[in-house]
Structure formats: structure tokens, C-alpha cells
Amino acid sequence: MNAVQIKTAGEVELIQEALPVAADNEIRVQPLSAGICGTDVHILQGDFIGSYPVIPGHEFCGRIEATGPSVQNLRPGDMVAIDPNIRCGVCSRCREGRINLCERYEAIGVTRPGAFADRVCVPAAQAHRFHGDPQDGAFAEPLACVLYGLHRLEIQPDTRVAIWGGGSIGLLHLQVCSRLLGCRVTLIESDPVCLVKARKLHPEKAVLNDSHADKTLRELCPQGFEIGIDATGNIAAVKQLFSHLRRGGQALLFGVYPQNKELSISPFQIFLNDWKIVGSVTYRYEFSRAVALLESGSIRGAALVDHRIGLPELPDFLHRLAAGERLGKVQVVCSDFFKKKIK
Ligand SMILES: [Zn+2]
Ligand SMILES: [Zn+2]
Missing domain, CATH: 3.90.180.10 (Medium-chain alcohol dehydrogenases, catalytic domain)
Known part of the structure; x- marks a missing residue:
């Protein structure tokens, strides 16, 4: 064979x-x-x-x-x-x-x-x-991996969710959050081709991650998102996620990150904002x-x-x-x- x-x-x-x-x-x-x-x-x-x-x-x-x-x-x-x-x-x-x-x-x-x-x-x-x-x-x-990651969060219908990454994992998160859990989802993607596919599945809010993205996200959700999901594995995307996470928000770090890269984040911000940060494996x-x-x-x-x-x-x-x-x-x-x- x-x-x-x-x-x-x-x-x-x-x-x-x-x-x-x-x-x-x-x-x-x-x-x-x-x-x-x-x-x-x-x-x-x-x-x-x-x-x-x-x-x-x-x-x-x-x-x-x-x-x-x-x-x-x-x-x-x-x-x-x-x-x-x-x-x-x-x-x-x-x-x-x-x-x-x-x-x-x-x-x-x-x-x-x-x-x-x-x-x-x-x-x-x-x-x-x-x-x-x-x-x-x-x-x-x-x-199954996506369902497990989402089970680890507290999610109510109508929750404002932002997903970084419009690859197949991001698009599975998008479908589960919007169709099954009744969340209001925004997808952030840097590749225009992926963005077109995301818009076919979910025409409402898919944002191109270019130099205007931060402004667009602030206009969409001025207080920040209740849940941020990273499905890129990219450190810059995770940093951007925290900059748009509401006080009391939850972050799901779902990407497979480079083993030798570090994320700098102020523990004071985690404390002050009452954030919950969740990892997820299989x-x-x-x-x-x-x-x-x-x-x-x-x-x-x-x-x-x-x-x-x-x-x-x-x-x-x-x-x-x-x-x-x-x-x-x-x-x-x-x-x-x-x-x-x-x-
Ligand atoms: Zn796999
Ligand atoms: Zn065992």
C-alpha cells in the first residue's frame, strides 16, 4: 500500500x-x-x-x-x-x-x-x-478540542466573544459560539482570503487585522470583550487580545505557541481586571x-x-x-x- x-x-x-x-x-x-x-x-x-x-x-x-x-x-x-x-x-x-x-x-x-x-x-x-x-x-x-476549550469557560447566551484567527480552528470556535451557545461573535483575521471564508459562515462581524483593527474593535465593543479566544498561536495576537479584554473577562489561549517564546503581561493587570486565563489541551x-x-x-x-x-x-x-x-x-x-x- x-x-x-x-x-x-x-x-x-x-x-x-x-x-x-x-x-x-x-x-x-x-x-x-x-x-x-x-x-x-x-x-x-x-x-x-x-x-x-x-x-x-x-x-x-x-x-x-x-x-x-x-x-x-x-x-x-x-x-x-x-x-x-x-x-x-x-x-x-x-x-x-x-x-x-x-x-x-x-x-x-x-x-x-x-x-x-x-x-x-x-x-x-x-x-x-x-x-x-x-x-x-x-x-x-x-x-472535540474546541468543545473542551469552550467547556472550560463560563459562557452565557449573548456574551460578547472575540476570536483571533480565521483558520479552521477559529471557524469551529466561531460556529460553536454563535450557533450553539448564542454568543455575539467578532472574528479578527489578518489574511483577507481567510476573512472572505469567515464572512460566508458568519457575515455579521469579521474584522481584518490591519492598522485600523484596534479602532474598529473599540467601536464595536467599547468596554472590551467578555471572552477573548486566541486560535492563532501568535504572541502578537495574544497581546492584542488582552488589550481588548473587558474587566472580569476570560481569555482562552487555544493556539499552539512556539515553545521558546514568552508573553509579557502585567500581573497587576490580571489582578486589577479580575481576568481568568485558561489553557486547553486536546x-x-x-x-x-x-x-x-x-x-x-x-x-x-x-x-x-x-x-x-x-x-x-x-x-x-x-x-x-x-x-x-x-x-x-x-x-x-x-x-x-x-x-x-x-x-
Ligand atoms: Zn490535530
Ligand atoms: Zn493515563
């Missing part, structure tokens, strides 16, 4: 591998849609906790092709969204219920082979049946809810995809993303499946 393997930092190529065989409690899945995420780019850049070589790809939805002898509840042909994060269940963090902080972290596409291949074997317990377009199903993992029990929201169409996934590519094009796309090119959301799709579906 074909697979895309990151051999070591900076080296990625299309390889031929033997078809994997599902172990006792595993299923073999044909990935139909698999999203590229910042984590995949970090693995290529060498900033990563697993060991090389690795087949990345952790945001995916596919069709079961074979099941191991002990698998009872799933059958070949079933469409499944895969929860890539495998939690041990017995470490002290797992036993506290903080399973996102599991001390024996394993993840499909990070510490074991992922979805950028013709087939991948995963534990059956990680599969959730998905009745819908696999391009939507591939957003279950990032949406998710706990939000995956099933994410699957349900994407199945029902309450949250749109496929609409966020900018490029649909095949496996042979993936090494080039990963290199371009690692070089800093902004390509929007890229999904590797199984073209045979989508051709059949269109007929």
Missing part, C-alpha cells in the same frame, strides 16, 4: 508498505478523508514527542475493511470517525478524570501509524460510527458530541476545506506548510470513494 512517512525531521516521502493486519481488538480502516493539522507540520519540523519514522494523520474518517477476531460491535463497511487519542485509564491523571493529561499518552498518527496511508489499523475502542460525509467526520477531533469526553454535531450538520466541517489532495501530493504540501505558506485547511481524500459517490 501507499503511505506518507516522515522519516526524520525535514524528511517526508511517499513509501510502499505491507498492508497492516488488524490485531485481536483492532480494525483496519481505509481513510476516506484525513485533515492535515499543525501537529503534522510540527512533526516534520522536528518539534515532537514521539519517535521517527512515523506515518502522520490523526484527524480522519474512513470505512472499516476488516476487524480483528475479538471485535464485536463494528463490521466491515461501517463508516467511522477515529478518536486518535488513546488514554491508558490507569495513571493518576486518568483516574482523576483528567484523561487529556494521561501520563502514558499514545496517539494514532503521532506515536503510532496514522491515516496518511491507504489503510491503517486502530484499536476498535477508538472508532465512533459516523453517518454522514467523511469530509465532515474528519473534523470530529479538532471539534479533550476529555467531547468526541461523541463532536461526532453528533457534525452528523446533524449543526457544525459544518467540509465547508472549511480549502484543498483536497491525494497521498502523492502530501509530501509537497507538508513541506510548503512547514516553510510557513498559508494554505488553509487541507484534506487528503480517497478520490475513488468520492467519484463513486458523485455518480
Whole structure:
């Protein structure tokens, strides 16, 4: 079979591998849609906790092709969204219920082979049946992350929320905050192309982050926003967020920030403004809810995809993303499946 393997930092190529065989409690899945995420780019850049070589790809939805002898509840042909994060269940963090902080972290596409291949074997317990377009199903993992981050905040309907970043994560936050939670949302984005996409989903308030942005934001919300969400991973955006955060406001730092960068913020301002500052890493029990929201169409996934590519094009796309090119959301799709579906 074909697979895309990151051999070591900076080296990625299309390889031929033997078809994997599902172990006792595993299923073999044909990935139909698999999203590229910042984590995949970090693995290529060498900033990563697993060991090389690795087949990345952790945001995916596919069709079961074979099941191991002990698998009872799933059958070949079933469409499944895969929860890539495998939690041990017995470490002290797992036993506290903080399973996102599991001390024996394993993840499909990070510490074991992922979805950028013709087939991948995963534990059956990680599969959730998905009745819908696999391009939507591939957003279950990032949406679960977004739901967990938002669960950590106190949010009431009509809350004034500002989101920095109109990439796919920012646009998932936008949809959950405006459609599900009834918030009044403003999106701030520096790339005019991303801004156009954001306006399609949410025409009311999407602000271009240019030299006029601070003035525009002050006019929109003179006292500052009750909630600021950073979905950029950019320190300058976080600084701007705090400059528009209302007294008593909450800040969600959702981006993956460069490990060696620091944010300077006055502790006196945190004290005086009664701010709540929240971090967020992966998710706990939000995956099933994410699957349900994407199945029902309450949250749109496929609409966020900018490029649909095949496996042979993936090494080039990963290199371009690692070089800093902004390509929007890229999904590797199984073209045979989508051709059949269109007929
Ligand atoms: Zn991801
Ligand atoms: Zn654990």
C-alpha cells in the first residue's frame, strides 16, 4: 500500500508498505478523508514527542475493511470517525478524570501509524460510527478540542466573544459560539482570503487585522470583550487580545505557541481586571458530541476545506506548510470513494 512517512525531521516521502493486519481488538480502516493539522507540520519540523519514522494523520474518517477476531460491535463497511487519542485509564491523571493529561499518552498518527496511508489499523475502542460525509467526520477531533476549550469557560447566551484567527480552528470556535451557545461573535483575521471564508459562515462581524483593527474593535465593543479566544498561536495576537479584554473577562489561549517564546503581561493587570486565563489541551469526553454535531450538520466541517489532495501530493504540501505558506485547511481524500459517490 501507499503511505506518507516522515522519516526524520525535514524528511517526508511517499513509501510502499505491507498492508497492516488488524490485531485481536483492532480494525483496519481505509481513510476516506484525513485533515492535515499543525501537529503534522510540527512533526516534520522536528518539534515532537514521539519517535521517527512515523506515518502522520490523526484527524480522519474512513470505512472499516476488516476487524480483528475479538471485535464485536463494528463490521466491515461501517463508516467511522477515529478518536486518535488513546488514554491508558490507569495513571493518576486518568483516574482523576483528567484523561487529556494521561501520563502514558499514545496517539494514532503521532506515536503510532496514522491515516496518511491507504489503510491503517486502530484499536476498535477508538472508532465512533459516523453517518454522514467523511469530509465532515474528519473534523470530529479538532471539534472535540474546541468543545473542551469552550467547556472550560463560563459562557452565557449573548456574551460578547472575540476570536483571533480565521483558520479552521477559529471557524469551529466561531460556529460553536454563535450557533450553539448564542454568543455575539467578532472574528479578527489578518489574511483577507481567510476573512472572505469567515464572512460566508458568519457575515455579521469579521474584522481584518490591519492598522485600523484596534479602532474598529473599540467601536464595536467599547468596554472590551467578555471572552477573548486566541486560535492563532501568535504572541502578537495574544497581546492584542488582552488589550481588548473587558474587566472580569476570560481569555482562552487555544493556539499552539512556539515553545521558546514568552508573553509579557502585567500581573497587576490580571489582578486589577479580575481576568481568568485558561489553557486547553486536546479533550476529555467531547468526541461523541463532536461526532453528533457534525452528523446533524449543526457544525459544518467540509465547508472549511480549502484543498483536497491525494497521498502523492502530501509530501509537497507538508513541506510548503512547514516553510510557513498559508494554505488553509487541507484534506487528503480517497478520490475513488468520492467519484463513486458523485455518480
Ligand atoms: Zn490535530
Ligand atoms: Zn493515563
